[in-house]
Amino acid sequence: MFVYIMSSKTRRLYVGVTNDLVRRVWEHRTGVVPGFTRKYGVKELVYYEQIDAPATAIGREKQVKDYARSKKLALIASLNPKWRDLAEHWYPDVLPADFSLRSK
Numbered sequence: 001m002f003v004y005i006m007s008s009k010t011r012r013l014y015v016g017v018t019n020d021l022v023r024r025v026w027e028h029r030t031g032v033v034p035g036f037t038r039k040y041g042v043k044e045l046v047y048y049e050q051i052d053a054p055a056t057a058i059g060r061e062k063q064v065k066d067y068a069r070s071k072k073l074a075l076i077a078s079l080n081p082k083w084r085d086l087a088e089h090w091y092p093d094v095l096p097a098d099f100s101l102r103s104k
Contacts, residue, residue, distance in 0.1 A: 001019050047076045
């Protein structure tokens with residue numbers, strides 16, 4: 001299991017838990033699931049931790065979600081001080097969406 005934090009370019013954050021981090025990040029990136037991350041362009045993986053027991057992972061997700069924003073930022077900085085997209089090379093064949101073609 002993984003507890004993870006996704007970010008938008010403007011650093012809007014999303015905290016989640018999953019048993020398949022590669023699949024879940026793909027879902028966020030491609031926007032296949034409607035909701036918060038698609039609405040706000042939350043597509044970059046900036047933090048994750050692996051936890052063996054599902055119940056422990058769910059508890060940790062709730063704990064991180066309850067953190068003040070400053071504490072979430074410090075958690076990200078502890079692993080990823082430059083806020084690099086940790087999954088940037090996971091999907092080499094995926095092109096970023098061209099939003100200039102979106103109808104208005």
